[in-house]
Amino acid sequence: MKTTPKSSQSTVFQVESPDTLLNFLLEHVKNKSRNTVKGFLSKRQVKVGSKTVTAFDYALKPGQTVTILPPADQRAPKLPFPVIYEDADLIVIDKPAGLLTVATDRERDKTAYRILTDYLAGPGKEKPLFIVHRLDRDTSGVVLFAKNQEMKEALQGDWEDLVDRRVYLAAVEGRPPEERGTVKSFLRETSTHLVYSGAPGNGAREAVTHYEVLARGTGCTLLSVALDTGRKNQIRVHMQDLGCPVLGDKKYGGRAGDMGRLGLHARELAITDPRTGKQAVYTAPAPKEFRKLFPEALG
Incomplete structure (x- = not known):
């Protein structure tokens, strides 16, 4: 996976086997020095699941996600709704009532899809996001999006x-x-x-x-x-x-x-x-x- 810790985009890794956090980062973050990787921890740029972690020896378990955040001054604006779950292939949100899932003829910009696309890509950049299912505008709750074409096809091809x-x-x-x-x-x-x-x-x-x-x-x-x-x-x-x-x-x-x-x-x-x-x-x-x-x- 390509890592972009200095851009406005977060980088997410999936933990597949037990490890310690610093060792995991050193193995997965390419083309960065040991001091730079350690700096991600000291600058509070690393999350395990939803928890910010700074300890080098933090124990990781299979199934967890490790996220490297960009520096605070380069991060995308805060989302107006909670993210329930995110990894390299998926993002799941709690959509508020009154917000469209996707665009209509009358409204193209104020949608969960557009807000998430801008959030994931960062200012002035584009990044693909794919609809898997949707909720009515006035219904709130769980909505799942795919972050790449492969996951979209895997989910939509056999959704029911x-x-x-x-x-x-x-x-x-x-x-x-x-x-x-x-x-x-x-x-x-x-x-x-x-x-x-x-x-x-x-x-x-x-x-x-x-x-x-x-x-x-x-x-x-x-x-x-x-x-x-x-x-x-x-x-x-x-x-x-x-x-x-x-x-x-x-x-x-x-x-x-x-x-x-x-x-x-x-x-x-x-x-x-x-x-x-x-x-x-x-x-x-x-x-x-x-x-x-x-x-x-x-x-």
Whole structure:
């Protein structure tokens, strides 16, 4: 891997066998003197996972990531959202509600994709970033991007089989008829891009949503929602079918609600990493609007 510790771009290495930090850096950072590499540590430019480490003899374990940051005065601006995980091939973020994942005809610059591209590349430079999946503008939570073409193809080519679990928090109006249940339907889409449950057949896509009640509030309920399928607007349509539209979802039968946003958050994404064959789980904590409405369940 090419290292660029003096640019505005961070360099990420994957630990494959037990080692000490300085020895690992000396083996992986090419064309740099021992004193320069030691300087990365003393200047607090090295992270193991999310932790800044300065100790030369820090013990590394397989599966960890080691990141070399550029000097403080050359680093890219701080991101407006948390990074859940990053390595040489992937970056996973907690997208806030109100931010598009990717560009549309009406908005091309204010997107998670554009912000991340600028962040990874640094000022005045370009670096590829690839969409793997997406969330609606008003849904918050876990979104995964690929940092190279090979990873994009490995994930997208077999995405439905690689995804082991997709779990959302849904704040909905009213109360579902049961504490837990499953909604199944065939989803269709109108020419105006409204998704609805309709008859099976040509153009229809089967969708399966499982839900479980986590807490009840005044006129609303907090659900944990797990998807067997990842269809467009699937949860929003199925909650409408259940008679409990998502809070704030005026498009699918809801009222404005008390949250000030759509009551939908992608809490967990578990996938089989195509590089290792092992499961990787990425989680995003409940946003403050959810915690405020359901403090006993979410703290």
